[in-house]
Amino acid sequence: MLISRQVPERPVAGVRPLALTALRHPTVSTLLADHRVLLADLLDGLGSPLHIVLPEIFEENVAALRRAFAEAGATADILFAKKANKADCYAASAAALGVGIDVASTPELVKALAGGVPGHRIGISGPEKDDALHALAVQHGCLVAVDSISELRRLAATARAARRQAAVLLRSRTAGQPGSRFGLSAAEREAAVGLCGELADHIDLLGFSFHLNGYSTAERATAANEMIEHCLGARRRGSLSAQLVDIGGGLPVRYVEPRLWNEFLEQNGPAHYHAARDFKDFYPYGGQPAAQAVRAIMAHPVDGGESLAVKARRNGVRFLVEPGRALLDQAGFTLYRVQQVDDRRDADGYAIVTVAGSSFSLSEQWFNSDYLPDPLLMSAQPTADELFPACVAGSTCLESDLVTWRKVGFPRPVRRGDHLVYLNTAGYQMDSNESPFHDAALPSKAVLRLGDGGAPPRWRLDGIR
Numbered sequence: 001m002l003i004s005r006q007v008p009e010r011p012v013a014g015v016r017p018l019a020l021t022a023l024r025h026p027t028v029s030t031l032l033a034d035h036r037v038l039l040a041d042l043l044d045g046l047g048s049p050l051h052i053v054l055p056e057i058f059e060e061n062v063a064a065l066r067r068a069f070a071e072a073g074a075t076a077d078i079l080f081a082k083k084a085n086k087a088d089c090y091a092a093s094a095a096a097l098g099v100g101i102d103v104a105s106t107p108e109l110v111k112a113l114a115g116g117v118p119g120h121r122i123g124i125s126g127p128e129k130d131d132a133l134h135a136l137a138v139q140h141g142c143l144v145a146v147d148s149i150s151e152l153r154r155l156a157a158t159a160r161a162a163r164r165q166a167a168v169l170l171r172s173r174t175a176g177q178p179g180s181r182f183g184l185s186a187a188e189r190e191a192a193v194g195l196c197g198e199l200a201d202h203i204d205l206l207g208f209s210f211h212l213n214g215y216s217t218a219e220r221a222t223a224a225n226e227m228i229e230h231c232l233g234a235r236r237r238g239s240l241s242a243q244l245v246d247i248g249g250g251l252p253v254r255y256v257e258p259r260l261w262n263e264f265l266e267q268n269g270p271a272h273y274h275a276a277r278d279f280k281d282f283y284p285y286g287g288q289p290a291a292q293a294v295r296a297i298m299a300h301p302v303d304g305g306e307s308l309a310v311k312a313r314r315n316g317v318r319f320l321v322e323p324g325r326a327l328l329d330q331a332g333f334t335l336y337r338v339q340q341v342d343d344r345r346d347a348d349g350y351a352i353v354t355v356a357g358s359s360f361s362l363s364e365q366w367f368n369s370d371y372l373p374d375p376l377l378m379s380a381q382p383t384a385d386e387l388f389p390a391c392v393a394g395s396t397c398l399e400s401d402l403v404t405w406r407k408v409g410f411p412r413p414v415r416r417g418d419h420l421v422y423l424n425t426a427g428y429q430m431d432s433n434e435s436p437f438h439d440a441a442l443p444s445k446a447v448l449r450l451g452d453g454g455a456p457p458r459w460r461l462d463g464i465r
Contacts, residue, residue, distance in 0.1 A: 014271075014348070014349025014350065014389070015271040015272055015349070015407065016389075016409070017272070017387075017389050017406075017407045017408055017409030018263070018264050018267055018268065018272060018406075018409075019260060019374065019409060020256050020260055020261070020264055020285070020372050020373050020374050021256060021257070021260060021373075021374055022255060022256060022373035022374055022376075022423040022424060023254065023255060023256060023257070023330075023423075023424070024330070024423060025054075025057055025330035027054060027056065027057060027330075027450060028054070028057075028330060028333060028423065030450065031052075031448065031450075031457065032376070032378075032421065035456070035457055036378060038456070038457060038459070039052070039335060039378075039419075040378070040419065042335075042446050042459065043335045043337055043419060044337075046444040046446060046461075047356075047441065047443070047444060048335065048336050048337035048355065048356035048357050048443075049334055049335060049336045049337075049355070049356070049357035049361045049443045050334070050335045050443060050444055050445075050446060051087075051332060051333075051334050051335075051361075051425070051426075051430045051431075051443055051444070051445045051446070052332055052333050052334070052335065052445075052446055052448055053085075053087045053089055053090070053331065053332040053426060053445050053446070053447050053448070053462060054330070054331045054332055054426075054447075054448055054449075055089045055090060055092070055093045055331070055447060055449070056449055056450070057329075057330050057331040057332075058090050058093050058327055058328060058331040058426075059093050059096075059097060061290075061326065061327045061328070061329055061330075061331065062078060062093075062094075062097050062099055062327060064290075064291050065078060065251075065290060065291060065294060065321070065323065065326065065327070066078065067291070068290075068291035068292075068294040068295055069294060069298065069319070069321075071295065072294065072295050072298035072299060072309050073298070073307075073309045073310065073313060074298045074308075074309040074312060074313070074319055075312075075313070075318045075319065076318065076319040076320065076321055077100060077121075077318065077319070077320050077321075078099050078100065078320075078321055078323065078327075079099070079100040079101055079102040079121075079122075079123045079320055079321070079322045080094045080099055080100070080101050080102065080322075080323065080324065080327050081101075081102045081249050081322045081323060081324030081327075082101050082102060082103045082104075082108045082111070082112060082324075083102075083103075083104060083108070083324060083432070084324025084325055084327075084328055084426075084427050084428050084432075085324070085328055085332070085426050085427065085428070085430055085431065086111075086430075086431045087332075087426075087430075087445050087447070087462045088111065088114075088115060088462055088463045089445075089447045089462050090327075090328070090331075091111060091112055091114075091115030091116070091117060092115045092116060094115070094117055095115050095116030095117045096116070098121070099117075099121070100117060100121035100122055100123060101115075101117050101121070101122050101123070102122075102123045102124075102125055102249075102322040102324075103122060103123070103124060103125070104124070104125050104126030104129075105126070105133065106130075106132050106133045106136060109122065109124065109133065109136055109137065109140075109142070110136075113140065118140075119137075119139075119140025119141040119142045120140075120141045120142070120143075120167075122137075122140070122142040122143070123142065123143045123144075123145065123169075123246070123320065123322065124137045124142050124143065124144045124145060125145045125171075125209070125322070126145075126147075127147045127148075127181070127182055128147055128148060128150075128151055129144070129147075129151065131154065131158060134154065134155050134158045134166075135158050135162070137166070138155070138158055138159050138162050138164050138166050139162060139164070141164075141167065142167070143167045143168070143169060143206065143244075144166055144167065144168055144169070145168075145169040145170075145171045145209045145246065146168050146169065146170055146171060146192070147171050147182060147183060147184070148184065148188070149184070149188055149191060149192055149195065152168070152170075152192055152195060152196070152199075152203070153195075155168070155203070156199045156202045156203050159202035159203065160201075160202045164202070165201065165202055165203065165204050166202060166203055166204065167204050167206055168196065168203050168204060168205050168206060169205075169206060169207050169208055169209045169244060169246055170184060170189060170192050170193070170196075170205065170207075170208050170209070170230075171183040171184065171208070171209045171210060171211065172184050172186075172189045172208050172209070172210055172226075172227065172230060173185055173186075173210070174210050174212060174219075174222075174223040174226055175222075175223075175226060176212075176219050176222060176223060177211075177212060177213065180211055180213075182211040183210060183211055189208075189230065193205065193230075193233070193234050193237055193239060194237070196234075196239060197237065197238055197239065204241055205234060205239040205241060205242055206241050206242065206243065206244045207227070207231055207242050207243060207244030207245055207246065207317075208227040208230045208231060208234075208242070208244075208245060208246070209227070209245070209246035209248065209320075210223050210226075210227060210246070210247075210248060211248060212248055212250055213250075214250065215250055215251075215252045215284060215287060215293070217293050217296040217297045217300065218296075218300055220247055220248070220250060220297050221296075221297045221298075221300030221302065221308045222300070222302070223247070224245055224247045224297070224308055224312075224319070225302040225303070225308055225311065227245040227246075227247075228245055228308075228311060228312060228315060228317050230242075231243060231244075231245065231315070231317055232315060243316055243317055243318060244317070244318055244319075244320055245312065245317055245318075245319055245320070246319070246320040246321075246322065247297070247319055247320070247321050247322075248321070248322050249321070249322045249323050249324050249325070249326070251290040251293050251294065251321070251323045251325070251326035252284060252287040252288055252289070252290060252293055252326070253287070253289070253290060253325050253326055253329045253424075253427060254285070254286060254287055254288065254289050254329075255283075255285040255286070255372075255373045255423075255424055256285050256286050256372075256373055257286065258286040258287075259286075260286065261284075261285050261286020261287075262286065264286075264372070272406055272407055273370070273391070273405045273406055273407065274350075274352070274391040274402055274405050274407070275405075277370075277405045279368070279369055279370055279405070280368075281367070281368075281369055282369055282370070282372060283364070283367075283369065283372075285372055285373060289329075290323065290326035290329065294321075324427060324428065325427030325428055326427075328426035328427035329424065329426075329427065330423075330424050330426075331426045331427075332424075332425055332426030332430065333421055333422060333423045333424065333425055333426075334361065334362065334421070334422040334425040334429070334430060334443075335419055335420070335421055335422075336355035336356065336357050336375075336392075336403070336419065336420045336422070337355060337356045337357075337417070337418075337419055338353055338354070338355055338356075338414055338415065338416055338417060338418040338419065338420065339354050339355055339356045339395055339416065340353075340354045340416055341353050341354070341390075341413075341414050341415060341416060342354070343413075345388075345389070349389065350389040350390055350391065350407045351388065351389065351390040351391075351414070352390065352391055352392075352393050353390045353391070353392045353393065353414050353420070354392075354393045354394070354395055355392060355393070355394065355395065355403060355420060356395055357394060357395065357403070357440075357443070358394030358395065358396045358398075358401050358403070358435075358437065358440070359394045359400075359401050359402055359403045360394075360433050360434050360435040360437065361403075361429075361430065361431075361433075361434055361443050362403050362404075362422060362425065362429050363428055363429050363430070363431070363432040363433035363434075364429060365400075365402075365433065366432055366433040370402075370404065370405045370406055371403075371404065371422065371425075371429060372406060373422070373423060373424065374408055374409075375392065375404065375408065375420040375421060375422045375423075376420065376421040376423065377410050377411065377412065377414060377418060377419075377420060378418060378419040378420070378421060379412065379414075379415065379418050380415070380417050380418055380419075381415065381417075382412065383412050383413050383415070384412065385411055385412055386411075386412055386413060387409055387410075387411065388409070388410040388411070388412060388413045388414060389407045389408070389409055389410075390407065390408060390410055390414060391404055391405055391406065391407055391408070392404040392408070392420065396437055396438055397438075403422075430443075430445070431443075444461060444462075445461070445462035445463075446459050446460070446461060446462070447459060447460050447461070447462050
């Protein structure tokens with residue numbers, strides 16, 4: 001079995017596909033180059049699509065983020081955003097490394113605890129959490145980000161009934177995004193701080209958090225600075241424990257080289273997509289790496305002078321960060337088996353490749369967008385090099401079931417039985433939007449670790465130890 005890598009320079013009918021070659025971690029390159037038979041056997045045995053999850057890369061990403069904060073002179077605890085991937089193996093890795101987990105539902109909390117993460121390292125986010133989640137969080141000493149005054153009162157009642165004290169962050173709207181549906185307004189925040197004082201037997205106000213859309217490091221630093229000021233204000237009102245600022249997630253991931261990404265943005269248009277689909281927004285696939293973003297956030301000047309990290313350190317403030325995608329960068333990929341190829345090149349200038357599976361297993365569709373990095377073609381019976389423009393469709397009866405709307409320039413014709421590899425899909429792509437539509441089974445996740453000393457990779461199904 002061969003993995004195609006280069007697009008030959010040959011003219012094709014219609015618009016020429018734009019190249020967006022996906023970056024590859026060395027471990028992923030080794031698996032694809034040296035263990036493709038194993039990958040093919042797993043796909044045949046476990047079904048298409050199949051998600052390959054790589055916890056050792058997750059662990060590398062944790063170490064890289066820790067270094068970035070340390071080099072920036074900031075004290076920060078990492079909470080892995082569980083919503084980014086349901087695989088149990090990442091929670092187990094987090095527990096082994098002393099990393100916390102951010103959850104937003106009772107099932108996520110149960111899985112985090114079952115994975116070995118202690119309650120005091122678990123953060124509970126999400127708006128207006130239900131009483132069952134509150135009760136479990138209080139029993140295990142989790143840190144609860146409270147979204148409203150009514151939720152604060154409910155949480156206090158739960159803690160009172162349990163004869164415990166709930167650890168709390170107050171989630172506050174930022175000056176930059178005052179219309180967010182999440183968090184307390186300025187007036188509500190002031191009232192909530194006062195209420196925390198009244199309920200001090202059952203509520204321990206540890207700090208503040210915020211929700212922010214987008215990947216602007218300057219905006220995130222500015223919001224974090226606002227939260228530091230809220231901590232100082234709460235201390236003046238008697239909440240002496242207010243020392244935490246949760247900066248959320250939103251750390252970017254680089255999927256493709258910036259040069260390719262910029263070229264794509266300059267040339268991209270509806271003609272590059274099946275049915276002339278006109279997408280308005282894409283993830284910034286050529287953005288800065290997460291560690292670089294951390295350094296930029298911590299180094300951002302605030303109050304006209306000192307950096308955010310220096311101000312936090314001077315005031316005894318520690319950070320929490322909730323990366324999901326950034327910790328899962330390169331920590332998994334997805335395999336599809338080609339089920340049929342409808343060659344429409346003569347009529348339309350491109351083919352439609354139908355795979356066994358659906359777009360529900362590549363969740364960028366959830367955001368009314370397209371997952372843009374080029375899939376790799378693994379050919380069972382290689383043919384001669386020939387640029388082969390094609391989009392990729394799912395095998396459901398939905399007109400909108402396109403795994404890839406964009407016309408990809410495969411380097412040779414795609415055939416039934418070939419495999420497509422979508423790289424770097426662990427972060428939000430694998431299971432955010434999965435569905436048993438048509439009574440199809442949900443895709444399996446196979447956990448792989450490279451063997452030591454040249455030994456073959458070890459694999460198991462996720463959830464089985």
